[in-house]
Amino acid sequence: MSAPSVPSTPESASAPSPLDTERAHLAASRAALRAMRRDAEALDISDVAATWVSAEVLRRDVEARIKALADLAGTPLFFGRLDYLRALDAEGETGTRFYIGRRHVHDASGDPMVIDWRAPVSRPFYRASRQDPQGIALRRRFGYDGGELTAYEDERLSDPGADEGPAGALLRREIERPRVGPMRDIVATIQPEQDEIVRGPVAETVCVQGAPGTGKTAVGLHRVAFLLYAHREKLARTGTLVIGPNRSFLRYIEQVLPALGELEVRQATVDELVLADGLEIRGTDPAPTAVLKGDARMARLLRRAVRSGVRLPEEAVVVPRGTRRWRVPGYELAEIVRELLDRDIRYGAAREALPQRIAHAVLVQMERAGEAPDDRVQAAVARSAPVKAAVKAIWPPVDPAKLVLRLLSDPEFLAEHAEGLLTAEEQRLLLWSRPPRSVKSARWSAADAVLIDEARDLVARTPSLGHVVLDEAQDLSPMQYRAVGRRCSTGSATVLGDLAQGTTPWATGSWAEALSHLGKPEAAVAELTQGFRVPREVIAYASRLLPAIAPGLAEATSVRDTAGSLRLRRVPEPAGPDGLDGPDGPAGLDGLDGAVVDACRAALEHEGSIGLIAADARIPALAGALARAGLAHLGPGEETSERVRLTLVPASLAKGLEYDHVVLDEPAAVVAGEPDERTGLRRLYVALTRAVSGLTVVHAAALPAPLAGPGPEGDRS
Incomplete structure (x- = not known):
C-alpha cells in the first residue's frame, strides 16, 4: 500500500x-451530472399522461429525479477507483476502469463516468x-479537502508480494476527519x-450486536440505501422505515440517506x-409500572x-325476504361463532365475516x-336489520383505546382477564389511582400507547412495510x-444495538429473546467488535465496565491507537454547600464547574465537535457555567453550525451520538442518576x-469502582 500520493512535478x-x-x-463528472x-428539468410531460392522476404521479417522479440529481456542495462525487485486470464484457478488452461514488453519473453517450457504490461492480x-x-x-x-481532490492512494492487489498492512493513511484520515453537524455517511x-x-x-432479517464505534448505525442506514437500490420496485410499493430512540437521534442521522441519494425513507421513534x-402522550409511569406494561x-x-x-347466541335470527321469513336457529349461530373464534x-375480520356467514x-x-x-341476495341479507342487530349483540365493536382505558381503571374487568397472568400486586400497579373520565382526558403514557397499538392490531391487522x-x-x-x-x-428488518448499552429498566437481556418478541426468531445475529471511531485507549x-454490565x-477493539486520547482530571474535594462548586459557590466557576469549563476551552483549541456530557440533573448548572464563561453551546440534534462546536448533552440523550472530543462531567453523578447501579454503569459506558479523538473525564467524587485505579496522568480516585 502506498502513501498518499500528491505528485508535485509532472x-x-x-x-x-x-x-x-x-x-x-x-x-x-460534475459537468455530466x-x-x-x-x-430532467427540460422534460415536457404536459401531454404525456392520459389522466390527471397519472400526470400528477409523473410530475412527482420527475421532481424527485431532479432533486436526486443535485450536486451536493463539499461532498465528493467519487471517492475510489477500481482498475480490473480484464474487462467484464465479452469483447476481451483489458484494463477496465470504474470510478466509485455516491451516485451513478453518465456522459452524453450514456457511458458511465461514476458507478453507484451499491452496484455489483463496486463490491470489490x-x-x-x-x-x-x-x-x-x-x-x-481519493483524499479531499472540502470538494477539492487533493491526494490519492493506491493498493496494487495483483501484487502478491506486497504487504497487506492496516488501513491506509487516506482511509484513516477519512475515519478520523473532524465531524461538525449531523452524522455523515461512511460509504468511502x-x-x-x-x-x-x-x-x-x-x-x-439481521441483528447487529455492535460495540461502540463499530459503525452499526451507519451500517443499518447504508443497508437501507443498498436495498432501495437493489429492490427499488418492491420497496417502493411496501415502504421502508428507520426507527430511532428519540428525535434528537433522528435529527442527527437524518442527512445520511439523502447524501446517498435516498430521499423518501420515513423516520420515527417508537x-x-x-x-x-x-392520542397524545402526556403522562409517565413509575419504572415498575412501565416494566409491567x-x-x-x-x-x-x-x-x-x-x-x-x-357472546354465544341462544336465540334464532329471523330474516324476512319477500313474502317469506327465514330462520337461523340459535345452535347454528353458535356453531358459526365458535368456528370464527377457533x-x-x-x-x-371475524366481525365482518359473521354477517356473511349468517x-x-x-x-x-x-x-x-x-x-x-x-x-346480490346474500349481500342484501347480510345488510338486513335483523342480521345487523344479531352481529352487534353477538360480536360488538371494540374501540382499542376505550378497552385499554377500562383495563387500567376497572379493577373487576382487569381481574377477570388477568387471572393466571398477573398477581394481585401487579394488577394494583396497573390500575390508575384516579381513573380518567374519557379517552381524551386520560394522561396516556408511552407504555399505554403501545398497549393501545397492540389492541388495535388485535382488531385489525397493522399494515406491514418492506423493511424496517x-x-x-x-x-x-x-411489547415495543x-x-x-x-x-x-x-417484510424484513435490520436490528441494531449493543446489550452493554441497555439503559432502560426493561432493557433486552438477550438478542434471542428480543428477536422472538419481534416475530423474527430465525434472524441471524452478526457481531461487530472492531471499532473504527473510538480510540483504543478510550474503549479499553x-x-x-463490561464485567459488571x-x-x-467480548471486549471491543479499535484500529485507532491515538496517544493521549484519554485524560482523567480529579478536582479537589468541593467546599461549596451544594457539593459541586468550590468556595465561590454556584455563582463562581471554581471547583468542578470551573474545571469542566476549562476542559471545554482546551477541547475547543482542536478541530471538530465537542460534546460535554453530564448527568441530566447537572445540565442546568453546567449551562449556567458555560454562559458565565462566554462559551456558546447547542443541544443534541441542533449540531448544524460550524461556528458553535460545543454541545451540552444530557447523559440520557447521548446514545448514538458522536463528537470529536468529549468532556465527561462527574461519572458518579451519571451513575447516581439512574434507578439502579447496573443501569447507571451502562449509562456511563455510553x-x-x-469520543472520536479524545475524552477528558472531570470528576470531584470518587470514580465508580470498575474505573478506579491507575489511569492516565496518574489519576488518584
Whole structure:
C-alpha cells in the first residue's frame, strides 16, 4: 500500500500528472451530472399522461429525479477507483476502469463516468484483498479537502508480494476527519465485515450486536440505501422505515440517506409509531409500572379482553325476504361463532365475516326450498336489520383505546382477564389511582400507547412495510418489539444495538429473546467488535465496565491507537454547600464547574465537535457555567453550525451520538442518576464511548469502582 500520493512535478510539460488527470475526471463528472439534471428539468410531460392522476404521479417522479440529481456542495462525487485486470464484457478488452461514488453519473453517450457504490461492480472496492483480489489490479482511494481532490492512494492487489498492512493513511484520515453537524455517511470507509451486512438479502432479517464505534448505525442506514437500490420496485410499493430512540437521534442521522441519494425513507421513534386516533402522550409511569406494561404477558391480557365481548347466541335470527321469513336457529349461530373464534383471525375480520356467514346459512335454506339466490341476495341479507342487530349483540365493536382505558381503571374487568397472568400486586400497579373520565382526558403514557397499538392490531391487522431498521434496539420492551414487528410482519428488518448499552429498566437481556418478541426468531445475529471511531485507549478504559454490565460480551477493539486520547482530571474535594462548586459557590466557576469549563476551552483549541456530557440533573448548572464563561453551546440534534462546536448533552440523550472530543462531567453523578447501579454503569459506558479523538473525564467524587485505579496522568480516585 502506498502513501498518499500528491505528485508535485509532472513528468513533462505536455504530460499531466496523475492527480491532474483525476481532477479533470472529477470536473467532467460534475459537468455530466449537471447535464443529467438539466435534461430532467427540460422534460415536457404536459401531454404525456392520459389522466390527471397519472400526470400528477409523473410530475412527482420527475421532481424527485431532479432533486436526486443535485450536486451536493463539499461532498465528493467519487471517492475510489477500481482498475480490473480484464474487462467484464465479452469483447476481451483489458484494463477496465470504474470510478466509485455516491451516485451513478453518465456522459452524453450514456457511458458511465461514476458507478453507484451499491452496484455489483463496486463490491470489490470493499471486499477485495491481496488474498482474494476479485479481478482487481489496482484500488485507488481519493483524499479531499472540502470538494477539492487533493491526494490519492493506491493498493496494487495483483501484487502478491506486497504487504497487506492496516488501513491506509487516506482511509484513516477519512475515519478520523473532524465531524461538525449531523452524522455523515461512511460509504468511502465501509469495511468488509460491514459490507457483508449492508449487502445482505432483502428477505433476511439481521441483528447487529455492535460495540461502540463499530459503525452499526451507519451500517443499518447504508443497508437501507443498498436495498432501495437493489429492490427499488418492491420497496417502493411496501415502504421502508428507520426507527430511532428519540428525535434528537433522528435529527442527527437524518442527512445520511439523502447524501446517498435516498430521499423518501420515513423516520420515527417508537412513540410516534404507535400513536393514532389523535392520542397524545402526556403522562409517565413509575419504572415498575412501565416494566409491567412492557411485559409480553400484556399481549395475552389484551387478547382476552378484546374477545371478552363475544357472546354465544341462544336465540334464532329471523330474516324476512319477500313474502317469506327465514330462520337461523340459535345452535347454528353458535356453531358459526365458535368456528370464527377457533380460526383465530383478527377480531374485526371475524366481525365482518359473521354477517356473511349468517347470510350464507339463509341462502342454503332458500336453495333447499327451490329458490335460486345469487350473490346480490346474500349481500342484501347480510345488510338486513335483523342480521345487523344479531352481529352487534353477538360480536360488538371494540374501540382499542376505550378497552385499554377500562383495563387500567376497572379493577373487576382487569381481574377477570388477568387471572393466571398477573398477581394481585401487579394488577394494583396497573390500575390508575384516579381513573380518567374519557379517552381524551386520560394522561396516556408511552407504555399505554403501545398497549393501545397492540389492541388495535388485535382488531385489525397493522399494515406491514418492506423493511424496517430498528436502532438502539436493546432499550425496547417486549411489547415495543411486538409493535415494531407488526410493521415488518411480511417484510424484513435490520436490528441494531449493543446489550452493554441497555439503559432502560426493561432493557433486552438477550438478542434471542428480543428477536422472538419481534416475530423474527430465525434472524441471524452478526457481531461487530472492531471499532473504527473510538480510540483504543478510550474503549479499553470504558471496557473496564463490561464485567459488571454485560459479562457475556467480548471486549471491543479499535484500529485507532491515538496517544493521549484519554485524560482523567480529579478536582479537589468541593467546599461549596451544594457539593459541586468550590468556595465561590454556584455563582463562581471554581471547583468542578470551573474545571469542566476549562476542559471545554482546551477541547475547543482542536478541530471538530465537542460534546460535554453530564448527568441530566447537572445540565442546568453546567449551562449556567458555560454562559458565565462566554462559551456558546447547542443541544443534541441542533449540531448544524460550524461556528458553535460545543454541545451540552444530557447523559440520557447521548446514545448514538458522536463528537470529536468529549468532556465527561462527574461519572458518579451519571451513575447516581439512574434507578439502579447496573443501569447507571451502562449509562456511563455510553457516555464514555462517544469520543472520536479524545475524552477528558472531570470528576470531584470518587470514580465508580470498575474505573478506579491507575489511569492516565496518574489519576488518584
